[in-house]
């Protein structure tokens with residue numbers, strides 16, 4: 001889609017009409033959702049493309065069929081771990097955070113501020129290239145994976161409560177093969193900054209994995225070998241009606257743990273055990289660690305996976321975040337994992353049967369990513 005570049009109301013109206021003709025702005029009543037979704041992807045501009053075209057209202061594809069009942073976020077201090085503390089103190093703080101809300105900040109983490117800032121800046125720059133420059137990358141078939149990720153419809157027959165699309169464009173970068181064509185086809189400045197960020201975070205992740213392992217009382221080296229093969233770089237454009245969209249629907253991460261960098265805009269929230277959502281406000285210089293479902297299983301429920309979501313906060317500012325997903329090196333796509341035998345006792349039998357990553361991720365497509373955890377499906381039958 002080639003849009004005129006001039007601003008002004010007249011042009012905005014023209015653009016909106018043009019989007020209507022393409023089906024993107026079709027109303028909920030007459031909307032052929034599949035056709036609208038196809039038209040949206042064919043425009044190859046992502047959510048940012050809609051914003052650039054001047055949409056004043058949110059298209060139906062982004063509206064949940066059943067309005068989510070969301071309580072306003074309340075104040076809660078997200079735990080923070082200073083990694084320059086003596087090791088046993090840091091391990092105790094990591095343990096306490098992983099057992100409670102499952103998400104914590106790390107400070108004095110050794111990743112240079114410039115490395116994090118450059119990574120966030122190149123993701124922003126990638127998304128803010130002119131439409132013609134970035135649209136050639138759009139779509140899973142575009143060499144690299146840059147697109148607005150569709151929210152799959154659940155296959156369990158329950159009515160959909162999520163929109164078809166989140167208000168977010170994502171660049172997915174794989175680091176499992178050094179010559180990955182996606183990585184190689186990224187613009188050089190973007191690739192180099194993300195590679196440096198990945199290198200630096202991989203060192204940090206080993207330290208965090210050691211502390212998490214120590215916190216379980218099984219020794220630091222038991223769970224230390226982690227790899228971050230999958231990176232998701234998110235760009236949440238400003239939204240004309242922020243309260244009507246989801247930046248990211250509620251979910252737990254399907255990995256061992258995730259290290260997340262966010263810029264200063266905010267919007268990430270975590271759900272506490274009592275069901276309430278709280279803001280995870282950005283802390284300058286800190287990185288975030290979320291416990292994923294694999295670690296919840298491996299820790300035999302000693303650690304809690306964090307259910308989180310992203311709400312859209314701004315009509316003016318785009319938000320950028322980078323999630324790097326870590327898994328144990330010895331668990332390949334088909335490898336099995338289960339509670340560590342050291343954590344299975346007469347008092348606390350194994351809470352889960354052994355399962356594979358593929359099985360767990362497949363189940364999430366079937367039943368969704370939110371709690372009550374789809375991990376319940378893999379609960380050991382306790383007699």
Ligand SMILES: O=C(O)CCC(=O)C(=O)O
Pocket residue numbers: 232234248253260262268308310321322323
């Ligand atoms: O953008 C964020 O803060 C969260 C992203 C996220 O939850 C994810 O990629 O799994």
Ligand SMILES: [Fe+2]
Pocket residue numbers: 251252253308323
């Ligand atoms: Fe997540």
